[in-house]
Amino acid sequence: MSSNVATRTIRIGSRKSQLALVQTHWVQAELSRHFPDINFEVSTMETQGDKILDVALSKIGDKGLFTQELEDDMLSGDIDFAVHSLKDLPTNLPEGLRLGCVTQREDPADAMVVHEKHKDKQIDTLPEGAVIGTSSLRRLAQLRHHFPHFKFKDIRGNVNTRLRKLDEGEYDAIILAAAGLNRLGMSDRIHQILPPSISLHAVGQGALGIECRSGDDDILSLLKVLEHEPTAQRCYAERAFLRGLEGGCQVPIGVNTTIENDTLTLTGIVASLDGQQLIKDTVTGSPTDAESMGSKLANRLRDQGAQEILDVINAENRA
Template identity: 70%
Template sequence: MTSVFSSARVIRIGSRKSQLALVQTHWVRDQLQQAYPDIKFEIHTMSTQGDNILDVALAKIGDKGLFTKELELGMINNEVDFAVHSLKDLPTKLPDGLILAAITERENPADAVVLHEKYKGSTLASLPVGAVIGTSSLRRLAQLRNKFPHFTFKDVRGNLNTRMTKLDSGDYDALILAVAGLERLGMSDRIHQILDPEISLHAVGQGALGIECRANDTEVISILKAIEHPETRDRCLAERAFLRDLEGGCQVPIGVNTEISGDNNENLTLTGIVASVDGQNIVKNTVSGLAKNAESLGTELATILRSQGATEILETIFTEIQRGS
């Protein structure tokens, strides 16, 4: 594409330092470099609070921007021009002056089961009573406790390689991880089972990358549109509106599933769930409509779930988190 920038302009990309974050950021850079060969793109890495605090469960740290704040400050302070996020980590309410400029094509958003070698050939349902399942996600925890109350669930933190090492050493019998992350790091062979939405609805934005930049940087915004995927954008905007209207952060048991249909991908179906951490109290429903009204559909579904008791479930969870339980 023809660039609006001079060939001397350098576009600075902000990224977390984790292996997965860098794989994702390099992919974005390469896509943009192919579209705009006359522009130089540089990657600048930063450590975030979520990267540095590894001995506390995510839900207990009490911050919705665990993996994004430092990158956002970098943009606000003009140290980087845009940042690449796993969209599931990006809060639905962004700081003043920043916008979600583009959403890339989604990888498989489902959750995966990775088993210890001794259970090779098994499924989650066939594991024995008391099997130790590792997850750092309250969303996964709540849904799995509902379906498999006979398992023991244990928090697991660290990057993907660290978690795999803990699994292989016998600390866990199985881990529940994102299919997309495993595939992006070339670990597809470790996936033993992909969980059906009936077992586990995925996180809002899971499998997609969100590109955040300054709201007044029209030139960068126009460049980023080159890698936006309209179908993924519509699905994720509906999901994010649903989460935002429920005022739920990344670390609450809210799950979703979206589907696009129609000859021109004009129809969108959104399913959402809110669950108590113990898995005993769940509200779930589905809405359908035009994809161009994605955010309105998300708000509509949030309203429906509130009428079914979602507000009370979330208030109880927030109270428990604040008490440190």
């Protein structure tokens, strides 16, 4: 690397939330370890999704809800790249931007955290009428499918705010991403990891996606050290599946991916909000065919009626 590159300052964009900063500072530390002669600075900002806390995410519209302000700063040159939770990054990026790398995935599963009075319970032994907190339509639809006897209540705010609301008795249990709790050092709050048979996770959940300008070869070459190929292959399959269904972050689409013996297995679901309809299928293939596998699975679910379910949900969200 030339000396003029090695001595410059590179600016990393991040949301201001505690979890976002933990993730971004990890990226900063890893890059500093690999490139000690470069100064990596973190620039923080609030996104639209951070500011609107009194409206369900599905009602706001999710195109760039947690990313647009960071993307604007990249395009204007104020920052060089941005660190996102990959599940927040739309599958179609603005012109001039690209996904620079995908980092090694944390546990992508959903986790249940319970009020103290239910510490001897699992999700299938919670009492009838238990109040479950989630802001995710994906979790809501799947849990309604399996547990129609629960009551579901929207919950917003950062992880600490959600845990406080649970501890104060507003909910019997809440569902969060295991990855976020692990990264925040709160693994002890995880009461149960929900298996894929109950809840398929969000596209990209548990992985970080680093977004940068398309033609910035300098930055792209730096980010290569953070790329984790098996995670990237799994996430590219998941994102192609979501893109194929023209779904955003706030639709009841769930996935599960594994790579074993050089075989990628991708399972996907589309569910109705009331949980009555749940369409699920699986494809397998080579990890190098990840994107075409995602598209193939999207087409298969569409043929089985997924598009009709999504059309109803999108109409309700626009209403």
